[in-house]
Amino acid sequence: MKQTCYFAIAMLLAVIVTACKPEKDGLDGTWLWASTSGGLAGVSYTPESEGFDAQFVFKDGRFSFYKDGKKVASGSYQTVCDIDETIYTNPDNGNGVYHVWFSLHIPEAQCRKITEATNGIIAPHPSSVATIGHSEAAGRTLSLCDNCYDGFCLYFVEK
Numbered sequence: 001m002k003q004t005c006y007f008a009i010a011m012l013l014a015v016i017v018t019a020c021k022p023e024k025d026g027l028d029g030t031w032l033w034a035s036t037s038g039g040l041a042g043v044s045y046t047p048e049s050e051g052f053d054a055q056f057v058f059k060d061g062r063f064s065f066y067k068d069g070k071k072v073a074s075g076s077y078q079t080v081c082d083i084d085e086t087i088y089t090n091p092d093n094g095n096g097v098y099h100v101w102f103s104l105h106i107p108e109a110q111c112r113k114i115t116e117a118t119n120g121i122i123a124p125h126p127s128s129v130a131t132i133g134h135s136e137a138a139g140r141t142l143s144l145c146d147n148c149y150d151g152f153c154l155y156f157v158e159k
Contacts, residue, residue, distance in 0.1 A: 027079065027104075027132065031056045031142045031156035036121055038145075038152035045121045054122055056142075056156060063106065065114050073113040078105040079130075104130040104144060122154055 033054040037044040047053050057064045064074040080103045108126045115123040128144035135141060140158040145151060 027058050027142075028060070029058060030159040031058070032159050033122060034138070034141070034155045034157050036123075036152055036154050038150070040150045050118075050121055052118070054118060055159070063110075065110075067117050072117040073110040075107050075110050079103065080105060102130050104128045123152065124154060125151075128154075 033047060033056075035044060035046045052068050054065070054067045057066070058077065061076055061078075062074065063077045065072050104124075105127050106124055111124050111126050124144055125146050127147075129147050130145075131143050133141050133143070138157045142156040142158070143153055144156075145153040
């Protein structure tokens with residue numbers, strides 16, 4: 001009985017330690033900008049409405065951001081497992097399930113370059129609340145959101 005209990009605790013710890021590894025689950029790759037939405041007015045922007053394409057490429061702890069095929073910004077990034085309270089964290093109701101996955105940290109200077117190049121349409125926060133999800137229609141999706149109620153979310157689909 002004691003061994004079973006120790007085994008169960010060990011398995012639980014293994015799940016907790018591996019549950020928040022965005023790189024393992026595929027942040028590396030090319031992510032095409034799909035839309036930006038939010039703000040007090042609830043606005044929405046898309047590549048079609050704005051007349052440009054954009055993409056993030058993540059690989060081995062480095063990123064590049066492209067607008068219409070031209071590199072705008074690049075550098076290193078970090079992911080941090082964030083299960084602290086954010087406006088996107090849903091209470092776990094005792095089941096241990098959280099909906100905030102990780103924070104994506106991009107240097108502030110690089111965020112400014114991206115914001116300026118896209119006229120504020122794609123304005124990543126230096127510490128965005130990020131999730132990777134999956135939908136039948138779009139495939140894998142990446143969302144980068146401000147941690148405030150009138151903030152914006154940037155949505156990308158995997159290429």
